[in-house]
Amino acid sequence: GLYDIMAADCRKxxxxxxxxxxxxxxxxxHFLDGAVARPLVNVLAESSQGNPFFAEQIMLYWRESxxxxWxxxxWCLRSQDYDLFPVPAPALSANARTVLTARLDQLPAELKEMVQIAAxxxxxxxxxLLARLLPAEADVDRMLQQAVEANILSVQTPTRYLFTHALLRDAAYDLxxxxxxxxxxxxxxxxLEELxxxxxxxxxxxxxxxxxHSGDAEKEQYYAHLAAQFASAHYANIDALQFVNRALELTSARNHHTTFELLLLRTKIANTLGDRQQQQRDLESLGALVQTITDHQKQxxxxxxxxxYHRVTNDYPxxxxxxxxxxxxxxxxxxxPIQVExxxxxxxxxxxxxxxxxAREDLNAGLAIAYRMESVQKIAECISHLGDIDYYEANYGEAQARFQEALGLYQTLELATGEINCLYMFSVILYKLGQYSLAQRKLQQALERSRAIGWRYSELFILGQLGNNYxxxxxxxxxxxxxxQALALCIEIMDQEGEAMSNDTLGLIAFFQHRAATARMHLHAAQKLQMAIGDKHGLAYT
Structure with a gap:
């Protein structure tokens, strides 16, 4: 799939x-819409070095100039002495910017000014937005039409225009x-703020x-912080990480409160991405900062x-x-809100x-608070985890009912993580009830959605469950x-419980395939991890 191609870095x-x-x-x-003399083609070949974009820009320059x-x-060049070509071929072929700058310089002054502002x-x-940057008396529609006719811009929608080539936009900018x-x-x-x-x-x-690019570091920091929050909320975690890093670069070390908020956000992003080392570093920094502030909510x-962090790294105490x-x-x-959390x-x-x-007692207490708060998300989370308990106690009908209720709430909120959790648990229950094909389909849906939002912790659980089912x-x-796949991901994001589970199953697979040494290696690894983290259920099974 596309995710696998991206993850494997298969750029070619x-x-x-x-x-x-x-x-x-x-x-x-085709470009000049008619026959073309051979000498012109020879000059075009020398000038463009065979680059079709450069060739088109050169022909546009000839036509506009x-x-x-005929x-x-x-079609031929007006000068019959091609050695005296008005724009020397070597200069054109040396740098595409020369061609593009020459084209821009041919534009009427008013139109050139508009193109540069648009750049x-x-x-x-x-x-x-462009109109707000031009003089009030400017005839924007007329100039845009001229730019389209000159093949500088193309129309995307009635209100959105596009430079016909990125290099053309860059040339207009760099002038x-x-x-x-x-x-x-x-x-x-x-x-933009006004519009x-x-x-x-x-x-x-x-x-x-x-x-x-305006040099206003304070405003850049402000919007970098907001961009990071927005990207994180929409599961664009790689972008969010870049934005929060930039915001931190622009934040004074003396500004403890803002630094705390940014580090807290980066910790959450690292948790979603499964970057345990970054998560640990940020928690250490937050631990130092929390000693300098008296805000109990931040603490x-x-x-x-x-x-x-301790839960996903299996340090339950x-x-x-x-x-x-x-x-x-x-x-x-x-x-x-923090109490219910x-x-x-x-x-x-x-x-x-x-x-x-x-666990049931704590979750019911949280559910009561969530209802008082009218927090749909927290209500859904409590119901979903109560469903987990029903599942582990083999009350599959009650578990399904809870997950169905939670799923409806998550869908109302458009909360992907909650929907993924419910899909995962539906698949586990369906498998227990013997509906194997439907269970696998639910798991594949959950896997695709987890990968789409970069939720690696969820991904490893689903990979493990798919492995168990097969x-x-x-x-x-x-x-x-x-x-x-699950084992490699568990090791990468330091999930010892998942690592033990995959080792256990890989050991069983090796045993049934009569590979005793490999089976023993995996099972001993699982046992060692389960004892270290106090995973009694897993240890008993192994």
Whole structure:
């Protein structure tokens, strides 16, 4: 699939050979809409070095500069002495910018000015935004039409235009002085803030870009922070990481509160991406910062993030201790959202420890608070985890009902992580009930969605479950393939419980294939991990 291609970094460079003289002749005939004299083709070949884009730009320059005339052999250059070609071929072929700059210089002054301002807005731009940067008396529609006729711009929609080539936009941009560009970027940012004020969140990255090039570091930092939050909320985690890193670069080390917020956000992103080393480094930095602030809510947030880290790295006692610290702080300031968060995550940890009775008590307490808060997300989370307990206690009908209720709430919120969890648990229950094909389809859906949002922790669980299902069906080759993928991912993101589970199944596969040494190696590895993390259920099975 596309995800696998991207993950494997299978980029391939395709080296295109230059067009030969015959191909350039055909290109010129189509471009100039008529026969073309051979001497013109020879100059075109020398000037463009066989690059079709350069060739088109050169012919546009000739046509706009009235350097072409119709002769006995078709189109030819006006000067019969091709050695005196008005724009020297070597200069053109040495740098594409020469061709493009020459074309731009042929434009009327007013049109050239508009094209240069448009270049500041990017290769594609909004006409309404451009109009705000032009003089009030400017005839924007007329100039845009002229730019289209000159093959500088193309129409995408009635309000959006595109430079016909990125190099053309770059040339128009680079023709301008740095001081002028800084001013234009500042004006573009202000105009954008005014134009899109009701829906600014989709333009945070663009605003960040304009303020960066205007030299306004304070505004760039502000929008980098917002862009990181927006990207993270929409599962664009790689982008979010870049934005939060930039915001941190621009934040003074003395600004403890903003630094704390940015580090907290980066910790959450690292958790989703399964980057445990980054997560650990940021938690250490947050731990140092939390000693310098008296904000109990921030302190509680820090302890919750510690709990998440300890849970996914299978240090359950440390996770419970961190949750208790957060809950005590939250109760002291009557912070109900953090209290319910503590109940949810305490329940999750207790489920993993096999203490279902206490987990149910914590989750029901959290559910009561969530209903008082009218928090749909937290209600869904509590119901979903209560469904986990029903599943582990083999109450499959009750579990299905809970997951169906939770799924409806998650779909209302358009919360992908919650939907994935429900799909996963539906598949597990369906498999237990003997509906194998439907179970596998649900798992594949959950796997695709996990990969789409970069949720690696979920991905490894689904890979493991797919492996388990294929093992039960006797398809050892597929089971081994999925568990090897899961094992590699578990090691990468430091999930010892998942690592033990995959080692256990790989050991069983090897045993049934009469590979005793390999089986022993995997099973001993599983046993060692399970003893280290206190995974009693897994250890008993191994």
């Amino acid at each position: 460079s395709i080296h295109l050979a230059p067009l030969d003289a015959e191909s350039l002749h055909i290109l010129a005939i 009235s350097l072409l005339e 002769g006995d052999q078709g 500041v807005l990017g290769r594609e731009f909004d006409v309404n 301008q002085l740095r001081t002028r560009l800084r001013t234009l970027h500042q004006q573009a940012a202000v105009a 899109y004020a009701p829906k600014l969140d989709e333009h945070y990255e663009t605003l960040m870009h304009h303020y960066r 509680a947030d820090y302890y919750l993030q510690c709990a998440f 440390a996770a419970l201790a961190a949750i208790d610290e957060a809950r005590a702080l939250a109760k002291g300031i009557y912070d109900m 503590c109940s949810v995550h305490r329940g999750r940890v207790l489920i993993q420890m096999g203490d279902f009775a206490q 093992f039960d069906m006797g398809d050892y080759a597929s089971a081994q393939n999925y568990h090897q």
